Amino acid sequence: MRMLRQRNVSPRNVSPTNIHKDFPILFSEEQIRERTREIGRQIDADYAGQTVVMVGVLKGAAIFLSDLARSVSVDCTFDFVAVSSYGKGQRTSGAVKLIKDLDQPIEGKNLIIVEDILDTGLTLSFLRSLFERHKPKSLRIAALLDKPSRRLEKIDADYVGFEIPNHFVVGYGMDYAERFRNVPDIRLMPPDYPELH
């Protein structure tokens, strides 16, 4: 079966798996690990003796959440939501829609929304007001990256990994047309990179 599938693969439908190697590294695995541990220590101090629900925003924050959750020692559970995505290219459409809701009630809980990038702020403003209606005990935001120069909504993260300029990045969960999420470091996407399908 496997042999047959392999024989059917033609150069046209083989994905360029190593293409990201040409993209410059913005933050190495080591830098991300170190910063995530620091944020974890901060969360431990802020929530000592309490329970926290980390709510990851799919799919971009999945990898950050899994590392951040392992960097804290406070009692912690997970939940995930999904919102309408950034689209295929490097631009957002502006509209945010909930695609997958929380599985568990959050009333009276300490919530930390975990996001890959705080960019225009549209996603996190939407989620924050949505969750506030459910009356959590507290609500904070952890964003691995923050692009303050792109902000359209007035919103800040309580925990920020790194502040970056207005540049499109991929890797460590972040994608371009669903690619490069599994790249272990964070890389700068060349602005003239062709549209992927």
Ligand code: IMP
């Ligand atoms: P916002 O609603 O504009 O703040 O956008 C948040 C979402 O846009 C993030 O969760 C990412 O999925 C996506 N996004 C923003 N900037 C980038 C980027 O540089 N690379 C990949 N995704 C990005």
